Each structure stands twice: as C-alpha cells, then as structure tokens.
Amino acid sequence: MAGDSGKRRRKRRTRGHVIADLSVNHLEYKVLLCGHILRRPEQDYGVDAVMFHFDAKGRIENGEVRFQLKATDNLNTIQGGRIVACTIDLGDLDYWSGELGYPFILVVFDARQTRAYWLNVQDYMTQNSEKIDFDNQRVNVHIPASNELTVETIDLFRSQSLAVIKRLSS
Numbered sequence: 001m002a003g004d005s006g007k008r009r010r011k012r013r014t015r016g017h018v019i020a021d022l023s024v025n026h027l028e029y030k031v032l033l034c035g036h037i038l039r040r041p042e043q044d045y046g047v048d049a050v051m052f053h054f055d056a057k058g059r060i061e062n063g064e065v066r067f068q069l070k071a072t073d074n075l076n077t078i079q080g081g082r083i084v085a086c087t088i089d090l091g092d093l094d095y096w097s098g099e100l101g102y103p104f105i106l107v108v109f110d111a112r113q114t115r116a117y118w119l120n121v122q123d124y125m126t127q128n129s130e131k132i133d134f135d136n137q138r139v140n141v142h143i144p145a146s147n148e149l150t151v152e153t154i155d156l157f158r159s160q161s162l163a164v165i166k167r168l169s170s
Contacts, residue, residue, distance in 0.1 A: 015073065023071040023109030024049060026116050027149065034113070034154045038067075046095050053158040065103045068096060068121075075110040077145065083118045084108055084143040090132070095112035097125035101155060101168070103160040106141065106147060116149035 027049065028038040028164075031106040036053040075084045084110050096104040109116040119141060125132075132139055147153075 005114065016071075016102070019071040019109065019111040020069070021156060022095045022111055022114075023069040023107065023116065026109055026114065027069065027107055028065060029147060030151050030154050033151050034158070036154070037054060046092055051154075051157065061158075061162065062165045063102060063158075065157040065161050066093070066096075066107050067103060067107055069107045069109060071109040071111055073110070074081050078142070082145050084145055084147075086141050086143065087138050088138050088141050090137055091133065093121065093125065093132075093141070096121040101164045101166075103157050105157060106143075109141060117145065118141045118147050118149050118153060 024038075024040065031038045031051050034053075035056075035058065036051050038049050038051050039050050041047055046068065047066050049067040049068070053061050053063065053065070055061055070086060077083060078085050086106070088106070097104070104121045106118050106119045106121055108118075124141065137139045
C-alpha cells in the first residue's frame with residue numbers, strides 16, 4: 001500500500017503542460033524549416049521563445065524575433081470564426097509592445113486543430129491604442145483568423161527584424 005500512496009503525491013503533467021509544449025513544437029518546426037533557430041529563455045519573464053535568423057548561405061544575421069505563446073484546447077473565435085479572441089494581461093501587452101523595435105509576436109495555438117495564429121504586438125498597439133482601456137488589467141485581443149502561422153509568416157518575421165536593423169544602422 002505504501003507504493004500507492006506515493007504515486008498519489010507525485011507531480012503530474014497536466015494537459016496544459018502538454019499543449020504548451022506542443023505550441024512551442026509547432027512554432028519551432030516552422031522556424032527550422034526556414035533554416036533558423038528557436039531558443040527558449042531559462043526564465044520566463046513574458047518571452048517564451050526567441051528566433052535567431054540566418055541568410056540563405058547559413059550565416060547568422062543581426063536581429064531577432066521574440067514570441068509569447070498561448071495554447072488552448074478551446075479556441076475562442078468571434079464573427080463566424082474570422083477572428084480569434086484572446087484575453088491578455090495589459091501589463092504583458094504593454095511590455096511586449098515596448099520591446100526594442102524587434103518584432104514581438106503573440107502566437108495563439110489551437111491544440112485541437114494543430115493550428116496557430118499570430119499577431120505582431122507592436123503593430124496591434126499602434127493601430128488600437130485609442131481603443132484600449134488602460135484602466136483595466138486585462139484586454140481582449142483580436143487576431144484575424146487569416147493570420148495563420150506558416151513558413152511564409154516566419155519569413156515575414158525575419159524581414160521585419162532585418163528592417164529594424166536597417167533602420168537602426170541608417
């Protein structure tokens with residue numbers, strides 16, 4: 001009987017842990033297909049992963065793309081599925097939008113459909129800052145369902161990162 005009681009006190013890997021890892025795997029697979037790498041910080045202070053990118057000859061390029069991932073089994077959509085809705089802490093949104101100009105991408109992973117949707121946080125804040133009630137602690141973020149995470153969007157994020165480097169060096 002002692003063996004049974006020990007098993008009841010062991011830590012468990014929850015569904016939340018599983019789908020969080022699946023979301024990273026989904027992103028990393030697309031990043032690797034493009035020839036880039038994805039690294040996860042040891043400590044999570046609002047950044048789940050960072051992409052470092054390379055040119056066509058495999059040489060590392062200046063710049064990076066940061067990601068925050070949210071995983072769910074119950075994707076919340078509105079407007080007939082055309083919009084993915086996600087509730088975010090306003091403090092996180094403020095932090096992500098204030099990043100050094102490098103792209104900061106929110107990724108919402110739908111574990112049931114094995115799909116992810118992305119949002120460039122800086123662009124979102126620039127376009128929607130007057131609509132956000134900064135007195136609230138949380139905000140509903142709307143992501144077009146057309147923003148599905150693909151290999152092409154990884155290339156878009158790389159291009160956005162390179163544009164920051166170009167702008168900084170001018």
